Amino acid sequence: MAPPLPLHLAVALDGAGWHPAAWRLPDARPTELLTAAYWTDLVTEAERGLLDFVTIEDGLGLQSSHHDRPDGRTDQVRGRLDAVLTAARVAPLTSHIGLVPTATTTHTEPFHVAKALATLDYVSLGRAGWRMQVSARPDEVGHFGRRQFPQLNITDFTDPSVLAFVTELFDEAADFAEVVRRLWDSWEDDAEIRDVATGRFVDVAKLHPIDFEGPRFSVRGPSITPRPPQGQPLVTALAHASIPYRLGARAADVVYITPADADIAGATVAEIREHQAAAGRAEQTVHVFADLVVFLGDTDAAAQAGRDRLEELAGAAYTSDAPIFTGTPQGLADRLLAWQEAGLTGYRLRPATLPGDLRAITRGLVPELQRRGAFRTAYPGGTLRGLLGLPRPANRYATV
Amino acid sequence: MTKPPRQIRLGAHFPGVNNTTVWSDPRAGSQIDFASFTHLARTAERAKFDFFFLAEGLRLREQRGRIHDLDVVGRPDTFTVLAALAAVTDRLGLTGTINSTFNEPYEVARQFASLDHLSAGRAGWNVVTSWDAFTGENFRRGGYLAAEDRYRRAEQFLRTSWQLFDSWHGDEVVADKDSGTFLADAGAGAFGHHDDQFDITGQFNVPRSPQGRPVILQAGDSDAGREFAAATADAIFSQHNTLEAGQAFVADVKGRLARYGRGHDELLVLPAATFALGDTDAEAQENALQIRRQQVSGQTALLFVEHVWNRDLSDHDPDGPLPEDDPVVGENTIARGRASVRQIRDPLAIARQWRELAEAKKLSLRELVIEVTGRQTFIGTAATVAAQLDDLVQQRAADGFILVPHVTPGGLDEFADKVVPLLQERGSFRADYETETLREHLGLPPRPTLEGELR
Ligand SMILES: Cc1cc2nc3c(=O)[nH]c(=O)nc-3n(C[C@H](O)[C@H](O)[C@H](O)COP(=O)(O)O)c2cc1C
Numbered sequence: 075m076a077p078p079l080p081l082h083l084a085v086a087l088d089g090a091g092w093h094p095a096a097w098r099l100p101d102a103r104p105t106e107l108l109t110a111a112y113w114t115d116l117v118t119e120a121e122r123g124l125l126d127f128v129t130i131e132d133g134l135g136l137q138s139s140h141h142d143r144p145d146g147r148t149d150q151v152r153g154r155l156d157a158v159l160t161a162a163r164v165a166p167l168t169s170h171i172g173l174v175p176t177a178t179t180t181h182t183e184p185f186h187v188a189k190a191l192a193t194l195d196y197v198s199l200g201r202a203g204w205r206m207q208v209s210a211r212p213d214e215v216g217h218f219g220r221r222q223f224p225q226l227n228i229t230d231f232t233d234p235s236v237l238a239f240v241t242e243l244f245d246e247a248a249d250f251a252e253v254v255r256r257l258w259d260s261w262e263d264d265a266e267i268r269d270v271a272t273g274r275f276v277d278v279a280k281l282h283p284i285d286f287e288g289p290r291f292s293v294r295g296p297s298i299t300p301r302p303p304q305g306q307p308l309v310t311a312l313a314h315a316s317i318p319y320r321l322g323a324r325a326a327d328v329v330y331i332t333p334a335d336a337d338i339a340g341a342t343v344a345e346i347r348e349h350q351a352a353a354g355r356a357e358q359t360v361h362v363f364a365d366l367v368v369f370l371g372d373t374d375a376a377a378q379a380g381r382d383r384l385e386e387l388a389g390a391a392y393t394s395d396a397p398i399f400t401g402t403p404q405g406l407a408d409r410l411l412a413w414q415e416a417g418l419t420g421y422r423l424r425p426a427t428l429p430g431d432l433r434a435i436t437r438g439l440v441p442e443l444q445r446r447g448a449f450r451t452a453y454p455g456g457t458l459r460g461l462l463g464l465p466r467p468a469n470r471y472a473t474v
Numbered sequence: 475m476t477k478p479p480r481q482i483r484l485g486a487h488f489p490g491v492n493n494t495t496v497w498s499d500p501r502a503g504s505q506i507d508f509a510s511f512t513h514l515a516r517t518a519e520r521a522k523f524d525f526f527f528l529a530e531g532l533r534l535r536e537q538r539g540r541i542h543d544l545d546v547v548g549r550p551d552t553f554t555v556l557a558a559l560a561a562v563t564d565r566l567g568l569t570g571t572i573n574s575t576f577n578e579p580y581e582v583a584r585q586f587a588s589l590d591h592l593s594a595g596r597a598g599w600n601v602v603t604s605w606d607a608f609t610g611e612n613f614r615r616g617g618y619l620a621a622e623d624r625y626r627r628a629e630q631f632l633r634t635s636w637q638l639f640d641s642w643h644g645d646e647v648v649a650d651k652d653s654g655t656f657l658a659d660a661g662a663g664a665f666g667h668h669d670d671q672f673d674i675t676g677q678f679n680v681p682r683s684p685q686g687r688p689v690i691l692q693a694g695d696s697d698a699g700r701e702f703a704a705a706t707a708d709a710i711f712s713q714h715n716t717l718e719a720g721q722a723f724v725a726d727v728k729g730r731l732a733r734y735g736r737g738h739d740e741l742l743v744l745p746a747a748t749f750a751l752g753d754t755d756a757e758a759q760e761n762a763l764q765i766r767r768q769q770v771s772g773q774t775a776l777l778f779v780e781h782v783w784n785r786d787l788s789d790h791d792p793d794g795p796l797p798e799d800d801p802v803v804g805e806n807t808i809a810r811g812r813a814s815v816r817q818i819r820d821p822l823a824i825a826r827q828w829r830e831l832a833e834a835k836k837l838s839l840r841e842l843v844i845e846v847t848g849r850q851t852f853i854g855t856a857a858t859v860a861a862q863l864d865d866l867v868q869q870r871a872a873d874g875f876i877l878v879p880h881v882t883p884g885g886l887d888e889f890a891d892k893v894v895p896l897l898q899e900r901g902s903f904r905a906d907y908e909t910e911t912l913r914e915h916l917g918l919p920p921r922p923t924l925e926g927e928l929r
Contacts, residue, residue: 097649097656104649104656108591108681110560134580134665136679144677148657153647153681156588162557163592166508182581185532185612186551193554197508219674237673265581266548270498273771278541281534294611296541298531300548302507387654443830 081410081418081448082361082462084174085120085435087113088131089151092141092367092394095387097151108155110163116428120171123436124450126461127172129205129310129422132157134178135214142211142228142345158190165198172458174203174310179250180243181209181218185293187250188257200457202303203308204327206251208318209244231315242330244321249288251309251325256284258306259469260296278329282471303467304457312365314395316345323349326362327464330422332396332453333413339364340416348415359464363420365396369427370434374401379462384426396424403438411448479902482867483709483742483874483916485569486518487527489882493778493814494748494848495546495825496768496880503883505546505560508558510883515559517883518566521890522904524915525598526559527569527711527876528552534575535811537777538786542812545772553585560593569598569691569911575605575630576613579672582631583638585689586885587680595684595911600691600711603628603699608810611661625698628670632706636687641665644682689912691744695817704730707741711876715851720871721806742873742916747851747863748880751888755854760855765880766844775840777809778847782828784808792840796832803824851875856892862900863893 088106090097097104106112113130120128136152138145157175165173173194177187187204195202215223226236265280284295310328313319322329323346331346333339343362350360354411369384377400385391392398399406410421423439425431443449459466489495490505497505504510515526530552535542552570559568568589572582590597603624607617619627646662648655663678692699692707703710705725714723724743731741750765768776772792780787784802801821809815818824832842841926852859865874879885897903909915 095654098651100651102651104651105647108683110592110594114561133679136677146660148660149654150656152657153642153679154617154663155591155680156553156585159553159557159585159588159592162554163561166512166558166561172676181578183576183613186577189551190554193551196550197554197558199508213676216676217674218578220578261548268497273495273773274543275546276541276543276848278543281541281547291614292611293613294533296534298534299551306675340726440748 077350080450081414081443082126082363083440083449084127084129084363084420085125085170085432086129086131086365086422086424086447087116087428088424088429089137089154091431092424093369093384093388093392093426094150094386096427098387098470099384099430101430102427104151107151107203108153113160113164114167116432117168117171117173119429119432119436121168123440124453125171125436125440126420127201127308127458129174130157130160132176132178132295133207133214133255134181134209134217135211140269145211149194158194161202162194162197165194165201168198170201170453170455172201172203172308172461173198174205174308176205176207178207178209179247181214181220183205184250184253184291185257185297188254189297189299191254191307192258192297192299192302195304195307200303200459202302202304203310203458204249204254205310205312207312208247210240210243210348237317238397240317244317246290248321248325249290253284253286253291253293255306255309256286256470257293257295257297258283258301259467259471261301262306262469262472263301301469304459304470307460308458310440319346322346322351323355323360324353326360327459328363328420330363330365333416334397336413336416339413339418361419361462362417363422364418365422365424367394367396367398367424367426368406368431368435369398369400370403370406370431370438374405377401381426392426394424403434403442406439407442407446407448410443411446479864479900481869481917482863482897482903483744484521484523484903485525485527485567485744485874486489486514486523486886487529487746487876487878488514489879489885490529491531491546491549492529492878493545493774494769494878494880495882496765497546498768499881501878501881501884505882506548506550508555511550511555511559512562514886515563515566517886519563521886521894522907523566524874525596525912526563527600528555528570530571530573530602531811532573532604533612535727535809536608537780537809538788542777542809544771544777549704553589556589556597560589560596565596565907565910567596567598567689567915568593569600569912570691571600571602572693573602573604574631575603575619575624576609576615577631578693579631579634579638580674580676580678583635583678584680586635587639587683590683590685590688591680595682595913597685598689598912601628601632601707602693604813606811615728625694625702627671629706629893630669632690634667634672634674635925637665637667638678639682639687641678642680642682644686647681662729670712685911685913689918700727701726701730703910704736704741705734708913709742709744709873709916712743712745715747715866715872715875717866717869717871720745720866721869724870724872736777739917740919742918744874744876745851746873746878748848748878749852749859749889750850751854751856751859751892753855755858758854758858762850765850769880770840770844770847772840773844778843779839780808781806781812781815782818782824784821788841793838796829796839796842838856856896860893860896860900864897864900867902
């Protein structure tokens with residue numbers, strides 16, 4: 075058998091972990107979730123495991139067990155910090171790992187998001203990314219008071235008005251991403267000339283209006299922030315169905331999917347590749363990572379016992395949009411390598427508990443993958459794009 | 475026993491996009507690399523400054539329809555840089571400009587509450603109202619706001635933000651592992667704000683931060699701006715840095731406080747100040763002139779005069795006289811996105827004044843601009859400058875200063891090394907930090923929340 079291709083590995087950080095009772099474990103730090111030390115410790119641990127990047131979850135409403143509204147619960151972690159600021163706070167204290175905060179496309183300004191992520195790229199010396207996220211929650215609309223959402227049961231995808239609404243939000247997100255990428259390109263890399271002889275600091279021929287005009291917003295540009303170190307920070311998106319697969323294929327460098335098994339993973343990768351070709355991006359590398367929630371233990375029984383304990387604390391069985399893995403790091407390595415054959419190029423693991431399952435990933439899974447020749451043994455140095463084998467994008471406005 | 479001297483407050487303005495930042499100097503470094511921000515912030519912290527200050531602009535400035543290319547161009551996002559600076563400093567306040575026109579309160583309040591958590595209570599917000607439709611072309615909202623409405627939005631924006639900051643009281647997160655109670659109150663963060671600017675309801679999702687609310691700075695100088703500061707701000711970033719003008723300004727803005735039930739110590743007046751140092755006073759004068767020449771090239775001088783004349787003067791000679799015709803009166807169309815242009819309220823009067831000055835002193839156009847614009851506030855040896863700064867504070871022409879160095883990022887080094895120790899010897903500046911939060915550093919009283927409790 076051919077040696078496995080090297081995997082890419084990301085970890086999704088959120089609160090005390092993805093299990094709603096994770097904050098009650100002895101090593102959880104639930105009173106420190108809003109401190110810099112907590113996030114620094116987590117990201118430093120992920121960097122110790124040589125992971126490609128961490129994502130940081132976010133949202134413009136309170137966390138909820140419901141998809142579309144707050145739940146009024148008091149037994150789970152509620153309250154969180156802005157993810158871009160959290161990533162920036164950690165950036166100077168780390169040196170290799172990618173930092174991929176979540177930012178919403180529905181209520182925010184593309185101009186602000188573009189310059190924030192460009193700045194994250196500067197403060198991290200080329201390690202910034204973005205998880206773009208659409209928000210369909212009516213309560214978040216109320217936080218802004220700027221638009222109206224239709225009254226819909228947005229989980230009912232058979233309803234044509236739901237489909238139309240969701241399509242609209244994702245098309246807006248695609249426009250948003252287009253604006254963001256154009257703004258990153260709106261300065262050519264060598265626009266700053268500092269020409270003492272003519273007194274000119276910049277060459278205005280290398281600064282470009284982006285003149286984006288769309289049905290939802292228009293943005294003139296250029297950005298106020300020079301093109302960031304990576305040219306364009308990494309763009310990523312989570313996708314569960316065809317409309318979001320299409321967004322990912324059109325707009326993202328990494329698409330996270332949530333397949334129940336390897337066959338579905340294969341079919342989804344194929345669908346994304348089709349959308350990618352239709353969008354004229356067939357030649358570009360678009361990574362497809364599977365998301366997995368992981369409950370890890372030294373033995374299968376220990377992992378299961380840990381999960382049982384959490385479910386007992388929560389008083390309910392754990393469910394997720396993503397597949398759930400319960401077992402040992404060795405078993406997880408088997409799973410990751412087996413599913414890779416479906417065409418996946420990496421994984422975004424969601425630790426059920428923090429720091430417990432994160433440590434099991436960095437100190438158990440990673441050495442196991444290294445033994446099998448499937449994971450790096452050192453950071454190569456360079457940018458997040460470089461780590462993922464992505465080129466530095468050519469600037470669309472540059473005339474050579 | 476003599477009374478201890480009044481304490482000076484000091485902020486460090488990052489020299490970035492600014493018509494005083496000299497980029498042609500051999501010591502000038504990057505205005506965008508994070509290392510530059512780290513350098514200035516660490517220098518300010520080493521010198522025990524109250525805060526670091528970052529300005530903001532949301533569209534590249536233009537003149538005659540062309541991007542202005544003679545000054546430093548390119549700046550980072552305010553929040554992102556401040557959050558990163560929290561990692562490389564411990565006590566320094568981290569303040570930045572955030573516009574109230576092209577943002578929404580829920581988002582800005584989240585960002586400031588996050589910054590305050592991530593910096594353990596060091597966040598400060600310079601609320602500005604820059605409004606023009608030119609800048610609006612970069613935003614969904616566009617340039618919808620008439621100039622007279624912008625302070626109305628700013629004030630409601632700030633009051634709405636306060637409501638969001640105060641929507642958590644600070645005791646809701648109990649995180650009791652045994653009982654399984656994370657939140658003491660399911661309704662934490664609930665808010666509803668309804669006025670002519672904002673009609674929003676919901677639940678704020680950042681629990682109360684160490685300062686509760688960031689320290690508020692205000693930088694407008696119009697009557698509306700001063701009133702806004704008196705009503706809402708903790709500190710006002712002013713342009714009046716001489717004894718008489720400073721005392722008049724202090725009297726004016728502090729005189730407005732009583733109307734809002736506020737005391738004299740609740741609003742600090744912090745003029746922007748520049749400096750030129752030397753080993754002797756004469757050498758400092760020489761350095762000052764040299765800096766002015768670096769700041770105002772012939773091209774820069776011409777463009778500056780265009781702001782007043784409001785027309786293309788590119789065929790004029792900067793080493794020749796001022797234009798003979800009068801300025802074009804009305805809306806300024808020659809320059810866009812420049813704060814200085816907004817300050818020109820009577821161009822004919824300015825032109826008359828300048829002509830008289832040029833004639834009396836036999837100045838060329840460029841020499842005139844060097845003469846009338848942004849001269850260094852403090853010029854002299856470290857001892858001279860320390861005495862000048864201190865006198866202005868002791869004589870109540872200011873509560874402190876926001877220093878604007880002219881070189882990135884090392885422009886504050888000499889001030890930190892030479893002037894600050896002299897202020898410390900005088901007993902008018904702290905020898906070390908004694909408090910944790912920015913609000914405490916500034917000696918500001920705790921602010922009442924909307925519910926009237928002191929927190
Ligand atoms: C010292 C000073 C600093 C300022 N800094 C900024 C800034 O960083 N960004 C900005 O958009 N406006 C800035 N402004 C503009 C003001 O906040 C304000 O919007 C403008 O002066 C118009 O208000 P006014 O008519 O009350 O003076 C500054 C103004 C002053 C006086």
